[in-house]
Every structure is written in C-alpha cells, then in structure tokens.
Amino acid sequence: MPSLDRSALRWTPHDELHDLICVGFGPASLAIAVALHDMLSTTNPALVPGLTLSPKVAFFERQRSFAWHAGMLVPGATMQISFIKDLATLRNPKSDFTFLNYLHRQRRLIHFSNQATFLPFRREYEDYLRWCAGWFAEVVEYDQDVLDVTPVQGSSRGSRIRSFLVRSKNGTTGEITHCQARHVVIAVGGRPTLPKPLRGDHPRIFHSSQYARVIPSLLKDIRDRARLQNAENSPFFPPQPLHIAVIGNGQSAAEIFNDLHSRCPEVKTSMLIKGAALRPSDDSPFVNEIFNPEHVDELYVQSPEVRIAAIAQNKSTNYGVVRLELLEKIYGTIYEQRIKTNEEENWQHSILPFRHVTGFKDSPEDGRIRLQIRNDRSGFGESRNSTTETLNVNAVFAATGYTRTAHEDLLRPAEYLRTGKEWKVARNYRVQFEPGRVNENSGVWLQGCNETTHGLSDSLLSILATRAGEVVESIFSSSLSTTFGKINGDDRVVAADGICGPALGVDKDDDGRMIGHASYHGATTNGSHDADLESGTAGAVLRKESETAANGGALCKEEMIGSPPLEELEGMNRHV
DSSP: OOOTTOOSOBOOOTTSOEEEEEEOOSHHHHHHHHHHHHHHHTSOGGGSTTOOOOOBEEEEOSSSSOOSSGGGOOTTOBOSSOTTSSSSTTTOTTSTTOHHHHHHHTTOHHHHHTTOOSOOBHHHHHHHHHHHHHTTGGGEEOSEEEEEEEEEEOSSTTOOEEEEEEEEEETTTOOEEEEEEEEEEEOOOOEEOOOGGGOSOOTTEEEGGGHHHHHHHHHHHHHHHHHHHHHHHTTTSOOOOOEEEEEOSSHHHHHHHHHHHHHOTTSEEEEEOSSSSOOBOOOOHHHHGGGSHHHHHHHHTSOHHHHHHHHHHTGGGTSSOBOHHHHHHHHHHHHHHHHHOSOGGGOSEEEEOSEEEEEEEEOTTTSOEEEEEEEOGGGTTOGGGOEEEEEEESEEEEOOOEEOOHHHHHTGGGGGGBSSSSOOBOTTSBBOBSTTSBOTTOEEEEOSOOHHHHOGGGGSSTTHHHHHHHHHHHHTTTTHHHHHSSTTOOOOOBOTTSOBOOEEEEEEOTTSOEEEEEEETTEETTSSSOOOTTSOOOOOOOOOEEEEOTTSOEEEEOOOOOOOOHHHHHHHHHHO
C-alpha cells in the first residue's frame, strides 16, 4: 500500500510505453489520478505477498507548480458548490482525498464545522486541491507545454492506431520530450478570452483570471503614474482620481468590483454590464439537480436541438450571474453612496448598464486608457437608439469568460481520423474516431470541453469525482476493472505466476486475433517479458473462480478459456 501522502502511482521513463497520459493537471486530471489511486489502493496486499500494482501513468502540466484559478483567489471569496462535491466523496466517501479528510489532516475539521457552512473559502479549496496534487508529485511533470498528440500506427502496413505520441516542450529549457501512450486524456481547461475590441498586448488591460496576481503591482504602477502626472499638471489642473473599469456581469466581475473598493478605497470603479442589472444565480435545490451525475445520461441521449434548448434554459445557474449574498453586499455599497447624493455621476463606485465596449485608445495627455463605449440605455437595450461615450480609466479588467477549444490544436495531427467537422465524444468522453481505425484498447478522452453534449456541469467541479471514476473505468475497462471488479471493490485477479496486478489491455492484431499484455511485477500474460504492444498473441481471457484461501479469504485465479470475439470478452469484463 502507498505510504502516507504518496500515491499508488509510480514514475515511468519517457521511453516506455505508457498506459495513460493526461494532458493538463488541473482538477479534472487530478480527479482522475485520485480515482486511479483509490482503485489501486482498495486491494488488500496481505492476501497476496509481494503485491505490486503499477500502471504506467504520467501527467503533463504547463504551469511550474500546481495552481487553481490563482488569479481569482480574492480575499473572502467562497466556493459556489458544496465541499461534498470534492474530488472523491460522491464516488468514494472513504477515500483519502475527501475534503473532510483534508481538514482533519490540517487539524481544522472542528473549526470548519463551527462555521456551519458547506461553502469553503476559495483560497482554502485551492489549498485542498494543492494538497491532493502533492500526493502525485512522482508522476506529474510541471513546466511541460504539450504541443500535440499524434496517432501512431502498428508496424504492419495499413494497421490500426495502437498508441498516441505526446510531444511537449519544457517551458524553462525549451527541451522537446516525446512520450507514447495507449490512452490520452486531454483536460487543459479554458483559455481566457478578451472581447475583440480589447485584444492586444496592452500593459494595463487584463483578463479577470490575472486579477489577484497583478493587482498589487498594478496599483503601485498607476499610483506612481498618477503622482507624476498630477505633479506636472499642478497647479493648473486638479488631481485626477485613479479609475479602474471592470467589464462583465458575472461572479468574477462582481468579486473584482467588490474587492477593488475594499482593497483601495481611493480608487474609482466602474462596472460595465450588457444587461439592465446584475442578476442572481439560481442554486435552489430542484434546479441544482441538473448538476447531478445522472443528468449527464439524460441529456446525452437527446437530440442536439433538445440539448441546446435545455442548456440555454439553465444558463442562469452558471453564466452571467452572481451569488445573492455578493449582490446584496454590492447593492449596500451603492446605496450608501446614494445617502450622500443622488447624482450618480458623482459616485465613486458605479454600475453602468447597457454598455458595450467598442474600442480603446491611449491618451497621451494623461496616460490613461480611453474606452470607447456604446450606450444602449436610452433604447433600453436596443442598439438602434444607442449613443456613444468615452470613459477614461487607468486600467481595465475584463471578466469575459473562456474558450474551450485547445483540444482542437492538440489533435490537429489526428484530424484525418475525425468523423466530421468537429470532434465528437461518446457518453464516456472517448473521442469517436473513424470506425476501425483505432484499436479498441487505445484512444483519446476529452474533459471540460463537452458542454454541448454533456451539459453545464462539464466544465465545473460538480461531478468531477463521479466523472473521473467513469473515465478511469472506461480507459481500463478491459484491464483494471477486470482486476478489481469496480473502482472501489475488493475483487482481484491473481496472475499465472501468483503475483497480482492489473492486466494492461487486450487488443486485436491486424488479422482480428487478440493480443494480450499484462504487467505482473516482471511477468506478462503474453508469455513474454517484453512490453511491446506488437508482440504476443493471446487466445485467452480471464475468468474468476473463487477459492477459499488458507487464511479464510477469497482468492481468484486465471483460467485459459477459448478465444472468443472481443465483443464477448468485453461483455465478460463487465459482468465479472
């Protein structure tokens, strides 16, 4: 069993064929690592002396260390989902990786309970994720920017794809690394997106994802600039107050707007929103059921038209909305200004509705940014009655969302295997390549970019624990799940040499015959110690028979039985 704070996964050299490579090591891949660890850890080694369980797994992450939304760790910000929806609890409440176990290990469990809340501080939840990630340091390679994922065919002409080559670049040294795996999970998260009128490399226009990292140095910079400008203009012009614009009407924009006037009281802030008002998120109990794991099953089988309508109907749970508690706090700030004066133009903090940024220019006179804005307020949102205006600010934060298309670039070398104009995934998140082109025991899985087929929860934390278990089981369905029965079960298979371990796959060769390869602490079921996928033909599958062990426990043994079709084999795996 793994030692304390060390996972059951072990490092594998780059030149060895991996069973699984995950591109990205955010919460989605971390949840997969946790699910795989839990599956391996449920076996009781006391029943089989010398037990070794070690699938060859690696995670490549672009960041230099683990971080989750580091730019939005705003003081006082809380999570928007219950801590019960952590990396493990809904799948395995007994896991080492539950949030409650994290609190216990940090000696804060009783203190957290005194808060009587299900919503931890975001900073604490990030620390929980970082703590979980630390268990897997041996198999995570940070500072690795994955460039592409390329299909690799078998050795014979016209053979099917048997593995995928993952090419990455070290962000510090520039060294290119090549690593091959039978299964690849792409879980790289979203790319911050600025509105077209604000795109470019301006030093004082930021996406909200950068906020917490840049705000201390930014405030110092704009204060120094303003001080110099005021000194040059004095006594002819009055000092100009610092002014920061926040664009967006969702949770991130509201958190930045709220943090700015508490972090720096002297700064004027303007929040530009497209609609008439900030709106609350709907997290009522019945609506929250759309984030239940089973909702994915219900949605996936619907027609594209029905899915689009269902997702649009539930947008108010996640997009362009703000938690009610924060809305009320911001409204109190606005109202307090109204006590002093009803003239909104004299307020220090303002929410400007029906505003659309159309462009910007730098002001050489005062060094500010001149935002060009279309004001649709006079037409109550109708652009045909709009007016134009200019807003002079020192800096801009745009909380304008993310695009989730990075997988398209990574899979460009595999486009010839795509079944249509866009990448499609099955219910188990496996990419649907052209039939017959990729071995059944190889493939690519996508995470966090399947909202149109799997629902609003796809890019959120809500179902990570359950989904990770599904992904691990689907990847290793002909191997590890055969070995263990279920992810949290205690069933095991003993290899022919008496050493227990995961069978790492059953495949077909180019003639339709099955190829089996299973690593058992130096032994393989294909009759060879060679790990080459191309070697060995197996005319056998695993069948479990319970035997009463000398110590009273149940052991399982392999029997060589026939050579059924792969479809029959997969059916046996599901029912073992």
